[in-house]
Amino acid sequence: MLGLMRAVVQATKDAGASSKRHWSEVQLERVLYLMLVGLDEDQRRGDRRFLDCVLSGIGEASLMSAMESVPKSRLAMDSVRQLHGYTLARLRRLCTGQGEGGESGGNEAGEVGGGGSGGLDAARDAAEAEVRRRQQQKLAQDRRDRLMAKMMRMQKNFLAEYGDLVEQADDKSGGATASENSTESTSAGRRSDGPLIGPNRTVAHEPQPGLTCLLCQEANRPDSRDPMLLAGLVQRSTVLSQDRGRSRDTDWSGCFVEAELLEGSHFSSCGHAMHRSCYSDFMDSPSNVHVNRGGELGRSRYLCPLCQQLCNCALPVAPSLPCSAEQQQQHQFDANADSGRFDSWLSSIRDGVAAGLPKWPPQAAAESRVVAFRKNHDDNSWPGAEAAQALNNLAKVCEVRGLGADLPPELMPTGWKLPEKADPLLLTVAFSLQAAETAGRATERPLFSALPERCAVGLAALVRAVAQRPVASDSDFDRLHQLAINNLSLLLHLQRPNLPLPCLLEADMSTCLVQLTYCLYRMAGQPPDCSDADLCRLIRLVAGAHVFQICLTLPSDPDASTNADSDADASGDDSDCRKLDRLVRQCRSAVGLPPAALSGPGLADQVAAACLPLLRCAAIFYRALTDAPAPSEPEPASSAEAEFAWLAGLLQLPRRPCDLPTEQLVSLWCQDSARLQARAASPAVRYPRQAARLVSLPTDYTDLLLECSDFQCPSGAGPGPAGRSLQPAKCLACGKLVCSNSNCCQMPVFNGDRAIGGANLHAVMCTGGTGVFLRVLDCTLLLVSAPNRLGCISSAPYVDRYGETDEYLRRGQPLQLSSAMYSRLQEDWLRHSLAARAGRDPHSGNFFEV
Structure with missing residues (x-):
């Protein structure tokens, strides 16, 4: 160690052009620090072992002589120069036997130089250091003056050349600031708890903002002749699966999705938009094969030109659905007082499904359907031919990528084939909504900010685009008609010949709601009318079926029957708890299941919590469909029943879960008691579905x-x-x-x-x-x-x-x-x-x- 320290000090003395590559003042600083540590150890032990090692050697071979021969002019750092003087002074004092004094390092350095040549050297070094410091300050000030003068010249030249643009930008910024302030105040005023659907729903008062093409930097609104496309990625997913590793073994013709959500087609977007023409030029350019890593255009895979995110499709951006004030204010709707009309609506729907839902006039050709869809729009309205073609391409991507048709044939299950009557776009919308809700629930984020802004924009654009997709052929209409027939037959328990229907516990209600919302209105040649009271009744029908699923999948307890009434009587809210207890007992006894383990307030909280995922998906879906302002959300620590009441208000539903299913519906559903009992005896899914999580890893x-x-x-x-x-x-x-x-x-x-x-x-x-x-x-x-x-x-x-x-x-x-x-x-x-x-x-x- 002493040899290494001596070599560093010697290199400091001989710091020339050849040795500067291997020496720095930091090395000397560390050596001086180690020497002071050694002297402190000598003082603590009361001996001179380290000092004797420093003084050992003959002539210049000792570390002490090497320290004395280091010229201070070689040391550019003031801290190293002062540390060197302090260390050398302390060594000299110990050599003369003066011991450790109480004077400061600066005084010791001065004492070393006090008198004789040492004092002259110290004064000369201090003068040289002051001269160098002043020179460096003057050079730095000159450099700052030159930079400021250069910036002033550049500003004057820019103002002289582009003065008009600067004035316009100032005007726009002033107007933008005022508009932002007014927008904040109006948005704060618009943020209310008004319903998202129904005759008195909240209507968006602002037009949809324009988008800027990231390729040509030109701004357009979605209803232009050249539609805007969002870069998107469609992928097959099993993230939401409640039975991982199991493949589909049912033959429902693609009209239903199993309750376990074994797999699905998911759509995501980075939110970056392009014109249809710019997108075509971008995809057809041969240079992109080399610029974009892995961008094999033959498999319709590319990277977003801006964020380089993997994409395989393009989604046309649709405008908001129109809703006039006259259409909105037809009449006030009260879900709690709508029981009579709801029963009559159910009877009419049941009669219509039994009769096969009268189709559109069979003589109407595809062109007539498109004309009927757009009869109230001008020629420039959305969708045009380009947007319709983009939607068809997106449907093919969802069918191939989302449903697994691009997998190797060796990995396909035996006898697997694409569902003939399934609509890939509708399945993609339903699965993407449930994925967004699950991600928000798992991360405990507010409902309408569960996804990042750009991802939420892509999901809302998908919902609106599918809603305004024209029915351009007889096959499309037949598919919509069959989907509506099958889903309503399931919800109303109507057995049809040559139509295998699952029992109510085997189907996913969120997918049923999305499919029925699209199909029933698109069959009439129009997008969904979110101001229609029948839409509220449709949601109540699906939500009531979900409450029935929850009642049958609750944990059972054969000994709970004797305590049910007493628990309900002991609760503070007799009307709510007793009604829910009666509903659960009625459903389970009609099917042949033992009573539920919960009762009273615990049962009410459990059922309300189990209903929340469906209602949250519905709220996200209809807000994206109507482009309504985000309502104020309840506190994160609020109970499940409070959140249920808030969501029921947004969707115009009864405020209690026990009011969703009627006795007529429960009696219809319980007619399939054999299959319901077999399924509920060992349910594959209990509600609410638990958000999937990655496996636990060991800490070490x-x-x-x-x-x-x-x-x-x-x-x-x-x-x-x-x-x-x-x-x-x-x-x-x-x-x-x-x-x-x-x-x-x-x-x-x-x-x-x-x-x-x-x-x-x-x-x-x-x-x-x-x-x-x-x-x-x-x-x-x-x-x-x-x-x-x-x-x-x-x-x-x-x-x-x-x-x-x-x-x-x-x-x-x-x-x-x-x-x-x-x-x-x-x-x-x-x-x-x-x-x-x-x-x-x-x-x-x-x-x-x-």
């Missing part, structure tokens, strides 16, 4: 290493000893260990033209094609998007004690699970943003074989 990373230490390659051909896999990867969706080597566990697909790796194969079967894996031996995350043949490697959610990740375990520090990083990964997974992340990462490549 060593536990993960021990877990996969004996993992062998499933094919038995692993490159490790005894067939062990060198790349075991843990699926974070289900927790299964798979082999992610690129040279084993591969399965030939596409008739042997390609090979899919073990991780991609598991991602297709488990998560719909987008998988997230933790490579245990590398401490990295593997994100794969099997349909797009993309993937990336990112940091695992494990950090050391300094909060840093250790990819590939290079540093070897102990690692602990980072809850914040894992929560962000969980949020990205729920929002379906991992596929876009896999395509946008700079390390993306062909990961199809891992």
Whole structure:
């Protein structure tokens, strides 16, 4: 150590052109600090061991002589110069036997230089330092003066050349400030608890703002001749599945979605818009094949020109649905006093479904339907031919990408085929709404701000565009007619010949609501009329069926029958609790199920909480459809019953769950008691559905290493000893260990033209094609998007004690699970943003074989 310190001091003395590459004043500063630490140790111990080592040597060989020979002119930093003087003075005082005095470092340095040549050297050094400081100040001031003069010249030249533009910008900014202030005040005034639908619903008072094309920077409104398109991504997803790994085994012709939500088609958008013509030029340009990584246009996959997010479709932006004041104020609607009209409406709907729902006149051709749809619009209104064509292309993408038609035939279930009577766009809207609601509920965010702003804009644009899609052919009308017939037959328990219907517990009510809202109005050649009282009755019918599902799937307790009445009597609200208790007992006894384990206020809170996901989806759906202002939301800590009452007010429903189903409906539904009892005996879904979560990971990373230490390659051909896999990867969706080597566990697909790796194969079967894996031996995350043949490697959610990740375990520090990083990964997974992340990462490549 002393030799190293002596070498640094000697290098400071001989700091020339050759040694400056290996020496710095920081090194000398550290040496001086270590010398002072050594002197302090001598003082603490009461000996001179370190001082003797400093003084040892002959002539210039000692560290003391090297310190004295260092010229202060070589030291540019004032702090190092002062530290050198203080250390040298302390050494000289100890050598003369004066001991440790109480004087300060500055005085000691002065004492060293006091008298003789030492004092002259100190005064000369101080004068030189002052001269250098003044010179540096003068140079800095001159530099600032030159920069300020240059900026003044540039400003004068700009004002002289573009003075008119500056004046216009000032005028616009002043007007914008005033408009922003007025907008804030008006929006605050508009933010109310008015209903979203019904005769007295809240109407948006502001026109829809224009969009700016990110390619040509030209602003247009959605109703122009050249429609605006939003870049979007459609992907097959199983994130909401309540029975992961199970495939569909029912034949419902695509008219219904199972209650377990096994898989679905999800749409997401970055919110960036382009003109239809600009989008065509962008996609047809051959240079984009090289500019956009992985942008294989043959598979309709590209990257957003602005944010570089993975996209595979384009959504036309539709204007808000029209609603006149006369149409809105037809009459006031009271859901609590509408029971009589609701029963008569049910009877008329039941008679109409039994008669087959009278179709549109069969002689009307496709052109006549389009004319009927647009009879109240001019030639420039939306949708035009270009927008209709874009919607048709989007429907094909939803059918291929969202429903899994692009998967290799070897991975398709036996006898799988695309549903003939399903509408891919309607299924995509319903699944995307439920995904948005689930993500907001899991992150405990307010209802109307559950998604980022641009994602919410894309979802609202999808809802409005599908609502205004024209019925352009007889096949489209027949599909809508069949969807309406089947869903109403399910809700009203009407058995039809050659139509296999599920029991009420097997179908998802959110999808039924979305399909019926679109179908019943588009069959009439018009978009959904959100000011119609019949729409409120339709929502009540679907919500009542959902309450019936909740009553049958409640936990049962055979001994709860004797305590039900007493619990209800003990509660403070006898009318509500007793009515709900009677409804639950009536539903369960008619089907042959034991009584529910809950009663009284606990039952009321449980049923209200179970109804919230459906009502939240409906509120998001109808607000996007009507473009109404966001109403004020209840406090986050409010009870489930308070939130139910708030949502019921927005949707014009009765304020209590027990008032949603009528006795007529309950008696109809209980006629299918055999299937309902078999299904409710061991329900696959209990309401409310729990938000899917990634698997729990151990806190210590060593536990993960021990877990996969004996993992062998499933094919038995692993490159490790005894067939062990060198790349075991843990699926974070289900927790299964798979082999992610690129040279084993591969399965030939596409008739042997390609090979899919073990991780991609598991991602297709488990998560719909987008998988997230933790490579245990590398401490990295593997994100794969099997349909797009993309993937990336990112940091695992494990950090050391300094909060840093250790990819590939290079540093070897102990690692602990980072809850914040894992929560962000969980949020990205729920929002379906991992596929876009896999395509946008700079390390993306062909990961199809891992």
